[in-house]
Amino acid sequence: MGLAKRIIPCMDVDAGRVVKGVQFVDIRDAGDPVEIARRYDEEGADELTFLDITASSDQRETMVHVVEEVAGEVFIPLTVGGGIREVADIQRMLNAGADKVGINTAAVFKPEFVKQAADRFGSQCIVVAIDAKRVSSGEQASRWEIFTHGGRKPTGIDAVEWAQRMVVYGAGEILLTSMDRDGTRDGFDIELTRTISDAVGVPVIASGGVGTLEHLAQGVIEGKADAVLAASIFHFGEYTIGEAKQHMADRGIEVRL
């Protein structure tokens, strides 16, 4: 008994609408982030993550309203990522009711930003998102590098060293996405997850590749993740959060039921 492993559904939001095909048969408005957040909360999600993929900056303000509305009726932790580039962006999201912000690209281009953010707001609300891709092949020792631009641009930065550096800078949590597995539904990159989780003292959220409930359990049992994040298996109504938790519990994982 003790601390539960967390299940976190992630929603991509574009100009205030959830995209990437959320499909609940009995939901009034499948694109409404508030309605979907409420649903996940009822199903027992441990936290919610919104990824703002809005391209045009003049529509960014819509995300603030989404967070305000969700925070007014869903009382579990909310993380907002995407477009967090300066202290003012963090302040705006926290004021709107977010509990944590995810910093991704901005950390790669300006690592000091993570330090600045953690000093100002505390490590507890700074999640550093790491997009890693395997660069070793065949017999070589496994190695992953940080990629930007949705996994298209290599940076030459070693993923393990980067994760450790981000923790030194004040990251309170690492959101680790395997760019090799993202969207494949083949399961997490377990070796990557375990390597990073063993390398840092802060919690690691595994992301990228979930296609079955067993993948979630593997992320925790084999990957040593402290939390697992998934999008499509929940969005399409294939599985509820409750079913995911039950499966994890059946595999001997401590969850909040």
Add this chain to the structure above:
Amino acid sequence: MTSIVIIDYGMGNLHSIAKALEHVAGKERVIVSREHAQILAADRVVFPGVGAIRDCMTELKRSGLDDVVMQAAAEKPLLGVCLGMQALLGISEENQGTECLGVIPGKVVRFADDMRDDASGDRLKIPHMGWNQVHQQGDHAMWADITTDSRFYFVHSYYALPEREEDVAAMTPYGIEFASVLAHQNIFAVQFHPEKSQHAGLQLLSNFVRWNGDA
């Protein structure tokens, strides 16, 4: 109409706690304030806080709110949350030793870096982050309709080590068993975030809104 004031001393985001209290008490009863007179006139006071303890104590002293918190703690139902709980103890190890308010005898210490899970042997991460069990120690009006071992949402690296066993209202396991809730007369102080703990958290806040300060 009784009022609930959330003390705003510049430490972090009070949006969540205000929204959760409004949800259980009604919008018109919840006030976020740094005005001494308004805080002292309230029927109930919430003492929140996130961040580092030294910043917290510096802000409290600079604004003169340290005395206000002490006075409120002496005379009306007061709910300490997270850093607000820690600030009620005597001293914290954080920031090379920080003197706190000393309302509840005891100190605040950091989790050890090398803690391991008993069952799996896995390293326990710091901060202690997520939903953990809160094991009630005896009855208290604030536990109404909340079963023992209910899960609440935690995020912290330091924990309270009170001197008096009778001040401990709940324990939580994380490598060790630590005091996750303290209760002393009209003070109830929680290490977790009730405003982020869904049903159990809202129930606790709802109990606070009705609590007269007796155990």
